[in-house]
Amino acid sequence: MNLFLEVTGKRKNGYHTLSTLFAKINIYDVLDFKFANGGKPILEIVDEFHACRLSAGPDNLVMRAAKAFYRSFRIGVGVHITLTKRIPMGAGLGGGSSDAAGTLLGLAQFFQIKLTAARKKKLHDLGVELGADVAFFLKDSPFCLATGIGDRLRPMKIPRSLPYMVLAWPGFPSPTGPVYKALAARRRPDILTRLSQLDKLVRRLKRGRPVDEWGGLLFNRLEQAELPVLADVAQARRIMEAAGVEGVRMSGSGSSVFGFVSSHAEGERIVRRLRVYPWKVFLTSCLG
Structure with missing residues (x-):
């Protein structure tokens, strides 16, 4: 999944260039x-x-x-x-x-x-x-910083395990091509600010800081694409935030939504709460 995803440009062959933090x-x-x-x-x-x-x-x-x-x-x-x-x-x-x-x-x-x-x-x-x-x-x-189209990879070491993660798939797919196309019409004047935010996120993860010091730095530019399917994804994000999940973001072009919890027990409680919705909900973790 993408803990951070900024779209930095588009090549003549149609591929978009990215600055992203991948996590397995x-x-x-x-x-x-x-x-x-x-x-x-x-x-x-x-x-x-x-x-x-x-x-x-x-x-x-x-x-x-x-x-x-x-x-x-x-x-x-x-x-x-x-x-x-x-x-x-x-x-x-x-x-x-x-x-x-x-x-x-x-x-x-x-x-x-x-x-x-x-x-x-x-x-x-x-x-x-x-x-x-x-x-x-x-x-x-298990973690890589990536640029280019996602193929220029720099492995990243994180000294301690990240917290448990709640992951929800709302039950419908999100089409990658249309999501990128919908984003293309939007201006992105804050790209440099966002890339600076990625640097700050990486530094805090490398220092093993707790989630409350980096959860707010997670980012996904594709959430700003204006598509009806992403409105439903945004609703899933709001529900997860209300349930107590931290740093909630869409992964990639959607439609799954993820965030972090303080403990396995807290994650289990939230997963039970979210299962009233017609979603597939997982309590999982990053590798490494």
């Missing part, structure tokens, strides 16, 4: 690999929590990643990939990107390909071609 969280899909006949990858999807309606066809990011890996490493042996899907689609949680990265890394391990520096660079390049966020999920670091 303890919610994940599962990939399983087995040998199969046919000399090519085959995908099966298990929708464990009814979190998506996802095709197993050639447009699926797992299939695209597998085919790119096969071409790049000249694989001629069939593999059956089972994707157990737990992360909702269109939630701004990087589910598709993490699946693509997991496929690249998983196939390398499955076929016992030693990842030298050159091969890691090859995987990175494949990841960037698949999607802007894929490169982050190829990194070992």
Whole structure:
């Protein structure tokens, strides 16, 4: 997810440039690999929590990643990939990107390909071609500062674990392209101020400061895009804030909303309170 996200520009190819702080969280899909006949990858999807309606066809990011890996490493042996899907689609949680990265890394391990520096660079390049966020999920670091389209990564060490997190998915997807397009019409005169805010957030996280000293520095520019779907996301944010969650923000282009709580017990209390709404609500944490 994005603890901070500022949109700094747009390239001619349509990709937006960002300044963002990525964080990996303890919610994940599962990939399983087995040998199969046919000399090519085959995908099966298990929708464990009814979190998506996802095709197993050639447009699926797992299939695209597998085919790119096969071409790049000249694989001629069939593999059956089972994707157990737990992360909702269109939630701004990087589910598709993490699946693509997991496929690249998983196939390398499955076929016992030693990842030298050159091969890691090859995987990175494949990841960037698949999607802007894929490169982050190829990194070992649970936190990264990112610029460019999200592919220029600087791992960040945080000395102590962050507090528990309440994460809510309101039950509907948010379309990434239209969100960025809606934002493009808005002026952003405070970009430099926001980037200074990111620097302050990073310093406080690195010093291990408590959430009440950095929760107010979390930011997501995409919340300002004027789309009906984001009005519903904003309502979810207000409900979570009223429930006592700190630093509540939308992740990525939505539609999931997250924030931090003081303890596991407090998080459980808030999760129970939020389950009166037709949402998927999780009590989770950042990795690392």
